[in-house]
Amino acid sequence: xxxxxxxxxxxxxxxxxxxxxxxxxxxxxxxxxxxxxxxxxxxxxxxxxxxxxxxxxxxxxxxxxxxxxxxxxxxxxxxxxxxxxxxxxxxxxxx
Numbered sequence: 001x002x003x004x005x006x007x008x009x010x011x012x013x014x015x016x017x018x019x020x021x022x023x024x025x026x027x028x029x030x031x032x033x034x035x036x037x038x039x040x041x042x043x044x045x046x047x048x049x050x051x052x053x054x055x056x057x058x059x060x061x062x063x064x065x066x067x068x069x070x071x072x073x074x075x076x077x078x079x080x081x082x083x084x085x086x087x088x089x090x091x092x093x094x095x
Contacts, residue, residue, distance in 0.1 A: 007092060009050065011035070011043050014089045016052045017082050020071040029069075033093075044069065051075025 001009070018024055018032055029040055047054045053073040059066045082089070 008043070008046075010089045010092050011039075012047055012050055012052065013077060013082055014086075014093060015040070015043055016047060016054060016071050016074070016077070017079075017086065017089075019054060019069045020074075020079070023068050025066075025068055050077065052077060 015029065015033070018029060022028075024032070026037065026040060026044075029035070030037055033040070035043075044054060051073075052071060052075050054069055054071050056069055057067045059068075
């Protein structure tokens with residue numbers, strides 16, 4: 001795995017972790033990670049590529065794109081591994 005693909009993999013896992021442990025939309029994820037909006041959108045779209053099923057739940061009665069993301073299934077990724085390696089993931093993404 002190249003450094004670039006490893007970083008993209010870590011980014012997806014980190015985003016899934018944030019979503020699974022809080023109430024997040026694109027704006028709050030951008031604030032939390034400092035990632036550009038387009039990078040976030042691409043990473044969220046590609047979560048299924050690594051087996052993580054994430055959905056956007058539209059808020060009732062609100063305008064389009066108002067709602068929260070939710071992880072429905074972690075697939076082959078172990079949440080316990082992510083929790084144990086959270087500092088490593090953050091360090092790699094900050095470089």
